Amino acid sequence: MNTYKVPELRIHAILPESVANGPGKRTVIWVQGCSLGCAGCFNPQTHSFHQGTRVNPLELAQEILSQQTSIEGITLTGGEPLFQIEALESLLSTLRANSSLSVILLTGFEWDEIFRLQGDRLFPYVDVIISGRFIKEKRLAQSFIGSANKEFHFLTTRYSLSDFQDVPVCEITISPEGNTFITGIDPLAW
Template sequence: MTLLNIAEICPHTRTLGPGNRFVIWVQGCSFNCPGCISPEWIPQTQATLIDPEKLGNLILSQPNLDGITVSGGEPMLQAIALTKLFQHLRNHRDISIICYTGFTLDEIRTKADIIPLLELIDVIIDGQYIASLNDNQGWRGSSNQNIHFLTPRHLPQSALFTTKKRDVELHIRNDSALMVGVPPHGFREDFKQAVKL
């Protein structure tokens, strides 16, 4: 059985794509981008293993859901399991699928095991994060990253991906907080200062 190795999930957010979205962060990345927003999810170690169909059923059970966004870590390292998840979702509902990756689309298209995954994705945001090119705009991390509309689903909202004012949500857990979104410049410092108060 092919399992997904998941670092974290967020059942509802409006900060990583149009509408109300379920977000999945996979564990493990082959890049080590300086300034990575989630360095704890870079190590290729076991986190939470889950059957793609079981996760798909959890996603489908969420009310008023418009789509899912997958980030990480590096999603393309789990392409086979994600393909199973996306196929399961699409077999039951036509929801939006957005995926981040540090690989370029041209690189991905040379990998036969990832091609079936691409056919299920509406928008892919590609390229490694480069801190010096962080322009504080939209749902991409830095301006070198490209937004590829693989289907026309989100073309009417295309400007949001590169120009929308950034915002984040803080989801409070029992003993922790999960930050969801692409943080605007200075957010971490401002948040640390606010916590001290």
């Protein structure tokens, strides 16, 4: 008997509800691990491949599905999501089969690199991909993109560029313990 073991997803953090990570209220998942080395990256704490928490993507999908009435979708960022394609495919295919939640994926890879990595395996489950490395000298920090070279790829008709125009640049969350967390695009980095 063959049993398929679902690959674990290495996560840096999850924010159950955010308004600064795409249109509408979204669950944001920061994956752990990135070796692209973009100078000025807003999330350098997500780079190590040896940190983060390992989660079963099917269990994470069930957790997200239990909250689907209070969110419009999920946003995947990092770290670099495309370093974990197989685990993301398990997560996203489960979400797509059981909900109408939208999916936005941010990647530092260029469009042609996504195909070489077989990232197109995720296309049936993703509404929008925002691709391209962050380039500090082209910092833009508006309409949900960090630098002017970033490209939007609309894989479904769910969103258009105008849907991203009113996304807040950032949001600040203060935990009950008093920890401050800034998400979105870093408004202070110039």
